[in-house]
Amino acid sequence: MSKLNLKLIAPDGVKYEAEADEAILPTPDGQITLLPNHMPLIALLSPGEIILKNNGKEHFLVTEGGVVEITKNNVKILADTAEDADSLDQITIEAAKKKAEESLSRATSDQEFASAYSVLEKQLVKLDFMKRRKKYKA
Secondary structure, three states: OOOEEEEEEEOOEEEEEEEEOEEEEEEOOEEEEEOOOOOOEEEEEOOEEEEEEEOOEEEEEEEOOEEEEEEOOEEEEEEOOOEOHHHOOHHHHHHHHHHHHHHHHHOOOHHHHHHHHHHHHHHHHHHHHHHHHOOOOO
């Protein structure tokens, strides 16, 4: 059976480089599932969860966005961030969420609103990821 040759790169280095049976990625149009022999594709990634499956094991990461390129069975993911649940700090994320909410309420231009909303969305995605993948303290 064919496998995907997958490489996930974030600004702080290579986060995953191995074969995979399947990759599930968040896009602006919803989740996409990549399987071996997927058609060539370049797509934007949205803030959300990345699920990488290989030999019955799953690897979960959260991203703030990025780009994915698929050619033959090669998948290259360039992510803005890619963190596993154990590397996330709930206190830091909640502080960033609160700051974004405050910025959103004070926004006086479309640009300020869009910027604050983007930051808020990323923090909410991280909190949701933590709730599903790690012990979350409400």
